Amino acid sequence: MIKDITLGQYFPGASPIHKLDPRTKVLLTILYIVSLFVIRGGWGYFVSAAMMFVIIALSRIPFGVVLRGIKPILFVLLFTATFNLIYGTGTPIFEDVSWLGWLTWNGLRNAVFMAVRIILLVIGTSFMTYTTSPIMLTGAMESLLAPLKWVKVPVHELSMMMTIALRFIPTLVDETDKIISAQKARGADFETGNIFRRAKALVPILIPLIISAFRRAEELADAMECRCYHGGNDRTRYKVFHFAARDALAALVMTGQLALIIFLNVVT
Amino acid sequence: MEIIRTENLTHRYGIGTPFEKTALDGVNISVREGEYVGVIGQTGSGKSTLISHLNAILKPTEGKVFVDGADLWSENKARRIETRFKVGLVFQYPEYQLFEETVYKDIAFGPKNMKLDEAEIDRRVRESLRFVGMGEDCLDKSPFDLSGGQKRRIAIAGVMALEPKVLILDEPAAGLDPKGRDEILSRIRDYHKETGSTVLLVSHSMEDIANNADSIIVMEGGRVRMHETVDAVFERADELIAMGLDIPQITKVFIDLREKGYDVRTDIYTIETAKREILSKLTGGASRD
Numbered sequence: 001m002i003k004d005i006t007l008g009q010y011f012p013g014a015s016p017i018h019k020l021d022p023r024t025k026v027l028l029t030i031l032y033i034v035s036l037f038v039i040r041g042g043w044g045y046f047v048s049a050a051m052m053f054v055i056i057a058l059s060r061i062p063f064g065v066v067l068r069g070i071k072p073i074l075f076v077l078l079f080t081a082t083f084n085l086i087y088g089t090g091t092p093i094f095e096d097v098s099w100l101g102w103l104t105w106n107g108l109r110n111a112v113f114m115a116v117r118i119i120l121l122v123i124g125t126s127f128m129t130y131t132t133s134p135i136m137l138t139g140a141m142e143s144l145l146a147p148l149k150w151v152k153v154p155v156h157e158l159s160m161m162m163t164i165a166l167r168f169i170p171t172l173v174d175e176t177d178k179i180i181s182a183q184k185a186r187g188a189d190f191e192t193g194n195i196f197r198r199a200k201a202l203v204p205i206l207i208p209l210i211i212s213a214f215r216r217a218e219e220l221a222d223a224m225e226c227r228c229y230h231g232g233n234d235r236t237r238y239k240v241f242h243f244a245a246r247d248a249l250a251a252l253v254m255t256g257q258l259a260l261i262i263f264l265n266v267v268t
Numbered sequence: 269m270e271i272i273r274t275e276n277l278t279h280r281y282g283i284g285t286p287f288e289k290t291a292l293d294g295v296n297i298s299v300r301e302g303e304y305v306g307v308i309g310q311t312g313s314g315k316s317t318l319i320s321h322l323n324a325i326l327k328p329t330e331g332k333v334f335v336d337g338a339d340l341w342s343e344n345k346a347r348r349i350e351t352r353f354k355v356g357l358v359f360q361y362p363e364y365q366l367f368e369e370t371v372y373k374d375i376a377f378g379p380k381n382m383k384l385d386e387a388e389i390d391r392r393v394r395e396s397l398r399f400v401g402m403g404e405d406c407l408d409k410s411p412f413d414l415s416g417g418q419k420r421r422i423a424i425a426g427v428m429a430l431e432p433k434v435l436i437l438d439e440p441a442a443g444l445d446p447k448g449r450d451e452i453l454s455r456i457r458d459y460h461k462e463t464g465s466t467v468l469l470v471s472h473s474m475e476d477i478a479n480n481a482d483s484i485i486v487m488e489g490g491r492v493r494m495h496e497t498v499d500a501v502f503e504r505a506d507e508l509i510a511m512g513l514d515i516p517q518i519t520k521v522f523i524d525l526r527e528k529g530y531d532v533r534t535d536i537y538t539i540e541t542a543k544r545e546i547l548s549k550l551t552g553g554a555s556r557d
Contacts (some may be wrong), residue, residue: 011286055518065387175364180324182365185357186426187349187381204377207367 008134016246022140024247025078027218029128029253034125035258036117041268044261045116051257052120052127055057059131069126072121077115084111136239136265143241156231164220172213270337271434271466272299272322277331279317291317293490294331299468301433304460306477306520307470310488310512315470316360318487321356322468327487336433352443353382356432360439362423366411371397373424374411378430394467396428396488399459417448423451428459435459436468441476443496455482474508475516478537502535518542 012018017025024264032051039045070077088107094100129137142159179191183204190201238240279292283339292314299305309315320326321333324340333340335351359365366373372393377391397404400421406414411422424440437456441449444445457480460467471477477498486494488511494501501508505515505523516537522545525532532549536542 013286062284178359179365181320182362183377184361185323185326185352185359186365186378186430187352188377188380189349204365204367212364225482 008238009090011061011065011130012133014061015060015124015131017055017127019246020131020250021241021243021247022132022136023143023241024243024250025128025132026137026140026144026157028250029125030122031254031258033121035254035261036120038258039117039261040265042113043264043268045113045120047257047260047264049116051254053124055127056123059127061127061130065130066123070122073118073122077118080118081111081115082101084114084249093125096134135163138163138166139239139241154231158236160231168213169217171216174208176209178204236249269301270298271301271335273297273334273353274318274321275332275334277318277321278329278330278335279314279321279326283329292321292328295490295492297485297492297495301466304457304467304480304482305469306481306484307468307487308472308474308477308484310472310514313487314490315472315487316438317490319357319438319470322434322436323352325357349375353378353430354432355434355436356427356430358424358427358435358437358440358452360442361420362427362440363416363419366419366423366426369410370408371411371414372407372480373549374422375426375429378426381540382430390431391485392431393425395427399428399455399462400425401455404411409427417444417451419450421446421452421455424456430467431463434466438470440469441471441473448475466541474514474537476518478502486513498537499535502537503545505534535547 032048036048039048056063084109086102086235088102088104090106092101092103093103093105093108120209132140141162142155145153145155145159184190186200188204190198190205193201274295274297277292277295278290280288280290282288295314295318297318302492307315307318317326320333321328324333327341335348335355337520338347340348340351354540355523366374370376375393375396376389379392392405395403402425406418406422411419414422420440424437428435435456441452444452445446453476456467456469459465460480469477469481477509481498483495483497484504485492486508493511494504495505502515508515518539519534519537522534522536522542523530526534530549533545538544
């Protein structure tokens with residue numbers, strides 16, 4: 001049930017993708033997203049999709065998991081594709097059929113490309129979280145944003161907050177599951193009735209959940225204070241990141257991909 | 269008459285992910301109506317997973333669950349929700365499910381879902397409050413203003429108010445002080461005696477179960493290792509110890525006495541039988557209560 005959400009989930013592993021420096025992965029994910037928006041023609045999408053397949057294969061994450069990650073955005077996908085299809089301009093596909101006049105080659109092209117772009121965007125970004133543990137990810141954020149400390153941005157505190165937030169997602173999901181079960185055991189029904197009845201049925205879940213989140217926050221704050229935690233300067237990390245040869249290789253491949261896409265844009 | 273039966277019940281969590289785990293592995297149990305059953309096992313032995321199947325909160329990966337003779341998962345959804353009123357389940361740390369403004373409303377949540385009339389709801393709220401040993405003066409208070417032990421009792425009352433044929437409690441005494449623990453357990457025992465309903469008490473502490481239960485189910489690694497009367501289970505105390513389960517203090521004393529060369533029984537788990545055993549040995553076999 002609620003545990004089946006895959007977006008933003010980490011799958012432990014020891015693949016070459018898992019082993020990359022998390023900072024590399026953050027930067028290269030950004031580069032990949034940029035490359036997706038640079039693409040102008042079909043060949044560019046082909047290159048991008050091929051790149052994604054290589055990454056999926058290297059990471060050894062089951063393909064089914066990747067597909068499941070797309071499920072939540074299916075609606076957005078259909079919505080965008082439909083509108084691109086309707087609002088296309090240019091030559092109609094069926095020039096003899098007057099009532100299909102709105103269906104143009106241009107619109108079809110845009111709809112397909114837009115759908116592919118969104119799918120690659122979602123898979124690309126989820127792959128960062130599939131292969132990088134949340135702790136590594138926030139570590140990478142902190143390290144990459146470190147220059148902002150010069151303009152008094154509390155980078156460490158922000159990344160600590162993010163770590164804690166990410167750390168508590170599974171806990172709260174577990175908690176939600178437990179509360180749902182407990183209220184079901186008392187005959188609560190979340191699945192029938194109109195939208196208002198269903199919204200009202202959520203009250204017995206939300207109130208205990210909020211209360212428990214506050215309780216946990218307080219306990220954690222106490223525990224941190226007991227250990228004399230204070231953020232900011234001079235804190236060292238338990239795991240120090242090091243760029244390795246594989247990071248350079250990954251960066252080279254990803255930049256090569258972007259260069260190829262730009263090249264394809266120019267020639268076609 | 270048999271009220272609960274499972275056939276080859278198997279449950280796997282996280283199928284198709286790297287976290288797949290078999291929590292229950294071919295479990296067959298049978299519980300008679302009116303019986304008080306203790307379910308015991310270490311953390312992770314599958315106790316909680318087992319009981320979540322008995323009122324259709326979890327769906328078996330394989331196998332069947334029968335309640336009152338009916339197969340839970342061959343019936344439609346409405347009937348399954350009926351089962352939840354027949355088998356009342358009190359989860360671990362039930363105090364975290366309280367949500368209403370007043371104690372009264374919270375206990376009434378279950379009966380209201382059963383669509384009972386106001387008078388019946390009122391009767392059940394007061395009755396279950398009495399069962400858990402709380403005064404009626406707390407009915408208008410917010411459940412969040414009560415102490416931890418009191419909250420727990422209100423939450424248990426919330427399930428008792430369903431007047432289920434089977435009441436299942438998962439570690440109802442966890443995290444309470446010894447006085448609170450004895451209080452809760454004796455309340456549950458009284459409830460069992462007074463209503464004649466079936467009770468399943470899950471615990472990892474033998475002491476909680478030994479004094480109350482008619483029979484004990486011992487679980488290890490998702491399987492049922494023993495399902496016998498309390499006496500029969502304690503005769504196999506050495507096996508319990510090998511499983512990493514704690515046996516009652518008084519049983520340990522008698523096992524030590526036996527090792528020291530005294531000819532005493534070792535299936536002793538209450539102070540009363542211990543006293544009788546010692547007295548009978550001292551007076552040379554003549555029992556003297």
